[in-house]
Amino acid sequence: MGSRLPQLLRRGLRIAAPLLPDYSPELCCRRLLSPVCHTRALRTGAPGCRFPDGGFQRGLGKENGEENAALEEMPELEELLAPGPPPLGAQRVCVVHPKSPSKLPRSTAELQVAEAVALINSLQNWTVLDTVILSTKAPDRKLIFGKGNLQLLTEKIKELPHLTAVFMNVERLSPVTKKELEEAWGVKVFDRYTVVLHIFRCNARTKEAKLQIALAEIPLLRTNLRNEVSQLDQQRGGSRYIMGSGETFMEMQHRLLKEKELKIRNALEKLKRKRRLLRTERRKREFPIISVMGYTNCGKTTLIKALTGDSGLQPRDQLFATLDITAHAGHLPSNLEVLYVDTIGFLSQLPHDLIESFSATLEDVACSDLIVHVRDVSHPESTFQKARVLSVLQNLNLPSHLLDSIVEVHNKVDLIERYEPVEPNAIAISALLGHGLEDLKEEIDKTILQATGRNILTVKVNLSGPQLSWLYKEATVQEVDVMPEDGTANVKVIISNSALGRYKKKFPW
């Protein structure tokens, strides 16, 4: 590297420079923001990530395998799949929960801390050393706590042996606050955004999920850039160094980030269009679609596995185990074949930017025929979680018929000593033990037939004609009652309005 290169460039390029025999500042910056140099790290997985031992594509139903393969066939996306900020490695963490006096109905501080601890525990090699709940009058103030409490906290943190990080249980810390706290405590400070994003990064399997994460990481990269540059500015006014392109270093980095963001958005848009095509295909085949939704870890994946027998599904006792929307075929008691769509779980205070970047996948939910809302009723916060899920669903602009026909499932009743069905319309089950599944399927059957305008009819067909095989292909045949004396049969079918129209046209009654 040239000796005239300012300190800031040498610092900024320390990762990329050894890889670049054809060094030029602009090229280096471009590669620094591009994933190409890091492809191996991406494939092998960042340290500190707990990867599920089964790929989501392995052993899934035909529907799912085909769809995912179609979405994966975009080699040009490889370039955008950045591993993002450097891996966070193993961490020994102190969880700090600022308890604010709020009039809003919300969960207790202890339960919020329990959720924060669960978030940390879902990362491999991350351990919680201690938890602290401290009152704050104004969580939005710069250092969150008043002088006295901050002093107390600092003393406590300094006493913890081999602490490497503090998880401040707030949605987002401003870069200034983060920097000042890190300086005061001498360890890394993470907020929910960083931690949830890291979990997402570890659990994402498909290119689409990885792209969504890459998009959600852009604000973090911007913040890092601002911090780095302001630090160097203070030292020697480095960010005003003019590059070959006539821009300052800062301007160039911002431009490159903007370009990357645009490329990711375009790629996601392309995937969205592919997804829409696949949806149209599904529609043509007229499989009713059931979105299984609920708070993270409530048992969505376990339930779908129990309903479909899909051995490829991997339920895990972990938050955000499922990040990729996948579809799994199953049968209802009426013989109707349906697709269950497994979705990303909800979490209180899930950062808005993250939800936004997952909106493409949530489009699938809007296009489904029925929502099954799974609740972990053994969880002490179950009521709060239900309110949270419903409020997010309301904000997704879903069609009203979907919101009005939600099937509510009370899961994990095996963990409750004496379960009292307080909500009469909810179906109580244990997805793990397979209890209550028949009742649930009956309920889904009834609701889906209504929701999709399907008809249950008995049609008389001549067995020497093609009607019966047509019905097997285009509708769901429930029963065939053969009359040997006249070579006909009474066939009980579930048939959609459009298929019925086609049948009547082809075989006039």
Ligand SMILES: Nc1nc2c(ncn2[C@@H]2O[C@H](COP(=O)(O)OP(=O)(O)OP(=O)(O)O)[C@@H](O)[C@H]2O)c(=O)[nH]1
């Ligand atoms: N006791 C009991 N445990 C259950 C039941 N259903 C699910 N679980 C457990 O709950 C944990 C989470 O299950 P998942 O199916 O992965 O939950 P999820 O809602 O898909 O979670 P995310 O994908 O992370 O949002 C696993 O350890 C399951 O074994 C149940 O009915 N009873």
Ligand SMILES: [Mg+2]
């Ligand atoms: Mg899941």
